[in-house]
Every structure is written in C-alpha cells, then in structure tokens.
Amino acid sequence: MDVKKYIASGILELYVAGILSEEQNLEIHGYAQKYPEIKAEIEAIEASILVISEKSSPGLAKNSFKKVKSRVGKVVSIQTKEIKTTPWTSYLGWAASIIFAVGLIWMYLENDKLKSEIEITSGEKQTLEEQILDIRGEVTDKNNILNQLRDKNVTVVSLGGQTISPTSFAKAYWNKEQQKVFIDAQGLPEPPPGFTYQVWSLKLNPLTPTSVGLLDDFMNNENRVFELPNANETEAFGITLEPEGGSKSPTLEQLYTLGAITT
Amino acid sequence: MELELLIQKFQNKEVSAFEKLYAMYSENIYGVINTIIRNPERAQEICQDVFVKIWEKSESYNSSKGRFFTWLLNIARNAAIDEVRSKSHKQQKKNLSTEYFVGILEGSEDLEGKMDTIGLKNLLINLKEKCVQIISLLYFQGFTQKEAAEELDIPIGTVKTRNRSCISQIRENMNI
Incomplete structure (x- = not known):
C-alpha cells in the first residue's frame, strides 16, 4: 500500500472529523496500528483541529471542572441510593406477595376444611333424618302393636316360668276373631346358638300340643313381640326351646313358660 | 500511549483521569458547541452535560471506532445540534454558523x-x-x-x- 498517497487523499482528515462510515473507521484504525506514518499523520491533523477549536472557545472558567465533578458525584450517589432503595421496595413487594400467597393458601385450606365439615355435617344430618324416620317407623310399629293388643277381642294370657327357667315369663295376646296371637317374649332368656323358641297351642284334656310357630330372629326383634297365626281352639300356651327349624312335638324338658287361658 | 492509558483509567471511572481529559479537551468542546449555538452561557451548560454524559457512557468508547477526541466531538456536536433543533432555528443557524465561525476567528484580536x-x-x-x-x-x-x-x-x-x-x-x- 502506498502510505503517502493514502495520506495525501485527505481521508485521514475526514477520519478525525468523525464523518466516515464504521467500516472506514475500522480500516483506518488498522492502518494506524500497522503504519506509524499514518498514526503520526492522524495525530498531527487532530492537533491542528484541537488548536482551531480551542481558539474558537470564549474561555471557560478555571474551576469549571468542579461543576462537572459535582454533577458526576451526584449521579454516582443517586445511583448508589437507587441501588439501596431498589432491593428495599422489591423485598417489600416480595414480602407482600408471599404474605398474599400464604393468605391465599390459608384461605383455600380453610375453605376446604369448611367444605368437608359441611359434608360431614350434611352426612350427619342425613343419618339423623334416617334415624328419625326409623324411630317414626318404630313408633308406628309400636303403636300398631299397642293398638292390636288393646283390641277388645284380645285375650291376655300370662305364661309363668317352669322348672328349667323359673324366672322366665311371657305373655300371649290372643285375638281369637282375627286368629292371631302376639307373644311378648321380653321375659325369656336369649336362646343358645342353634336353638329357637317354639310356641305351642295346647288342649288340656287330653293334652294335645299343636305348633303355633317359631320366635325366629329373636335377638333382632327389639320389642320381642312376635305375631303368629293361631286358628286353634287353644286352652293354654306353652313355649319350649327347640333345635333351629322347630320340632313336630314339644320337648317337654325344655318347657320354659306355660300359661292356661282363664275364662 | 499515555493518552490510551489515560482513557483506560477514565473508563475505569478514575476521576483524576477524567479531570485530565477535561483539561485537555473542555475548551475545544466548549468552542465547538458555542460555534454552533452562539450562546456562551448556554454553551457552557451543554459542555458540562457533554462531559457528564461521556463519564456515564465511558464504556461505550472503543478506540477501533475512532479517536477519543473525535468521539467527544461527535457527542458535543449532537448535543449542540439538538439544542439548535429544540429552538427550531436549525435552518437559519446552518446558514449563519459558518459566518459566525469566520467572525470568531477573524475578529479575535482581543482573544490573542x-x-x-x-x-x-x-x-x-x-x-x-x-x-x-x-x-x-x-x-x-x-x-x-x-x-x-x-x-x-x-x-x-x-x-x-x-x-x-x-x-x-x-x-x-x-x-x-
């Protein structure tokens, strides 16, 4: 490259003026590092511009740098202040959002708890309603029983305890017209497993027993009042303990209660 | 070499280096700004602004882009031109400032x-x-x-x- 010709082209003057493209600036920077003459020429051009521009100045005050320095200082201190305040506000923001989030979670959990409590309560309510219905049903049942027992056609027979179980007792409410008998077995002990009570209608002369029925499902009948059909000309009722399913004739050794009809 | 070192220190935010560069170039920058806006008081303020700006943006200077003085000159010119434009005297000033510059140079016997x-x-x-x-x-x-x-x-x-x-x-x- 012809350095002298390059210098003479006047491009370096434009370089110092700062009006060339970025590529040209980069290129000349490279040449300046490669060719000392080019670097020296650039510096000489710059020096002349420095003189000219200096001469054009009306003259700055001697301590003019102080103002710049104070502004620079301010800028720096403002920046540090900003740095100090920024985390403050951001922490505050974070704290607020954390508190908010915790509050939100708490509210959610609380809501959930309340929801499940409502579910439990409504479940309980349903259970209670069912119990009320059950009780109403029971009351109706009991009223029915009571009404049946109060019927004027009912004959009441007390059945007393026998040798095998002297403390046992029972009552028979026999409605002859309707041909049914209610046995109140409240005074009988719980039958052992595999056994059941059997009710007999007795004719006394001669002693003829006829099975009236079984007191099945003894333990689950809370009232211990059993309704059985009885079309017999009964003179006495007896209750024996028999193997499950009942027997054809009563086992007299297992006669728990017995009562004759008094007319 | 010394200038390059000074610029490096300036870019590392050493105020003493900044002060030296200010001493080297502030009159030139003031002269350039005043030539464009023709208001010595306002030109001083803009000159301050320019030096504050180069301190804040010192890292944006790179020797591969040109001479340090050229970089400074560009910032000063832009600041002065912005000022002129803000006064919407742009067209008038462009035509007149050559004369003004000539006037400054020719009529500066007292400055001598x-x-x-x-x-x-x-x-x-x-x-x-x-x-x-x-x-x-x-x-x-x-x-x-x-x-x-x-x-x-x-x-x-x-x-x-x-x-x-x-x-x-x-x-x-x-x-x-």
Whole structure:
C-alpha cells in the first residue's frame, strides 16, 4: 500500500472529523496500528483541529471542572441510593406477595376444611333424618302393636316360668276373631346358638300340643313381640326351646313358660 | 500511549483521569458547541452535560471506532445540534454558523493576548475563507462530505482535497 498517497487523499482528515462510515473507521484504525506514518499523520491533523477549536472557545472558567465533578458525584450517589432503595421496595413487594400467597393458601385450606365439615355435617344430618324416620317407623310399629293388643277381642294370657327357667315369663295376646296371637317374649332368656323358641297351642284334656310357630330372629326383634297365626281352639300356651327349624312335638324338658287361658 | 492509558483509567471511572481529559479537551468542546449555538452561557451548560454524559457512557468508547477526541466531538456536536433543533432555528443557524465561525476567528484580536504564544492570527495566515467554511462544516457541524459539497456547491471529491490542503495550511502556520 502506498502510505503517502493514502495520506495525501485527505481521508485521514475526514477520519478525525468523525464523518466516515464504521467500516472506514475500522480500516483506518488498522492502518494506524500497522503504519506509524499514518498514526503520526492522524495525530498531527487532530492537533491542528484541537488548536482551531480551542481558539474558537470564549474561555471557560478555571474551576469549571468542579461543576462537572459535582454533577458526576451526584449521579454516582443517586445511583448508589437507587441501588439501596431498589432491593428495599422489591423485598417489600416480595414480602407482600408471599404474605398474599400464604393468605391465599390459608384461605383455600380453610375453605376446604369448611367444605368437608359441611359434608360431614350434611352426612350427619342425613343419618339423623334416617334415624328419625326409623324411630317414626318404630313408633308406628309400636303403636300398631299397642293398638292390636288393646283390641277388645284380645285375650291376655300370662305364661309363668317352669322348672328349667323359673324366672322366665311371657305373655300371649290372643285375638281369637282375627286368629292371631302376639307373644311378648321380653321375659325369656336369649336362646343358645342353634336353638329357637317354639310356641305351642295346647288342649288340656287330653293334652294335645299343636305348633303355633317359631320366635325366629329373636335377638333382632327389639320389642320381642312376635305375631303368629293361631286358628286353634287353644286352652293354654306353652313355649319350649327347640333345635333351629322347630320340632313336630314339644320337648317337654325344655318347657320354659306355660300359661292356661282363664275364662 | 499515555493518552490510551489515560482513557483506560477514565473508563475505569478514575476521576483524576477524567479531570485530565477535561483539561485537555473542555475548551475545544466548549468552542465547538458555542460555534454552533452562539450562546456562551448556554454553551457552557451543554459542555458540562457533554462531559457528564461521556463519564456515564465511558464504556461505550472503543478506540477501533475512532479517536477519543473525535468521539467527544461527535457527542458535543449532537448535543449542540439538538439544542439548535429544540429552538427550531436549525435552518437559519446552518446558514449563519459558518459566518459566525469566520467572525470568531477573524475578529479575535482581543482573544490573542489571552491565548498561548501561537496567536490565532498566525494560524489564519494564508487561510482563505473557503478553508474556514469547510473546516467549520466538517469539524464543527459534522456535515458529511456530500452535505458539505451541496452546501459549498462544489464537487464531492473537492471536499476531501480542499479540506486536506486547508488543514495542511494550518499545520504549516502552527510551525511558524
């Protein structure tokens, strides 16, 4: 490259003026590092511009740098202040959002708890309603029983305890017209497993027993009042303990209660 | 080499380096700004702004992009032109500032005494008005070659050569 010709082209003057493209600036920077003459020429051009521009100045005050320095200082201190305040506000923001989030979670959990409590309560309510219905049903049942027992056609027979179980007792409410008998077995002990009570209608002369029925499902009948059909000309009722399913004739050794009809 | 070191320290935010650079270039920058806006008081404020700005943006300077003074000159010119535009006197100023610059240089006998031994008059020996105009446009106002050619009504190639010969004349005068 012809350095002298390059210098003479006047491009370096434009370089110092700062009006060339970025590529040209980069290129000349490279040449300046490669060719000392080019670097020296650039510096000489710059020096002349420095003189000219200096001469054009009306003259700055001697301590003019102080103002710049104070502004620079301010800028720096403002920046540090900003740095100090920024985390403050951001922490505050974070704290607020954390508190908010915790509050939100708490509210959610609380809501959930309340929801499940409502579910439990409504479940309980349903259970209670069912119990009320059950009780109403029971009351109706009991009223029915009571009404049946109060019927004027009912004959009441007390059945007393026998040798095998002297403390046992029972009552028979026999409605002859309707041909049914209610046995109140409240005074009988719980039958052992595999056994059941059997009710007999007795004719006394001669002693003829006829099975009236079984007191099945003894333990689950809370009232211990059993309704059985009885079309017999009964003179006495007896209750024996028999193997499950009942027997054809009563086992007299297992006669728990017995009562004759008094007319 | 010394200048490069100074610039490096300046970019590392050493205030002492900043102060040295300010001492080296503040009058030049003030002169350039005042030439464009023609208001010495306002020019001082803008000159301050420019130095505050270069301190804040010191990392944006890179020697591969040009001379440090050129970088400074560009920022100062832009700040001054922004000022002129804000006053919406742009067109008027462009036309007048060459004359103004010429006026400053020619009518500065009183400045001569205050300044260093190289008097302004010495610099202006043999310096034609054409030279003052082209230097004003290219260095003080940041005109591109094309804009300067249009402004002076000369071929674009002439801008570069004329400018070269004008700068050479000043350099010769400096050595007197």
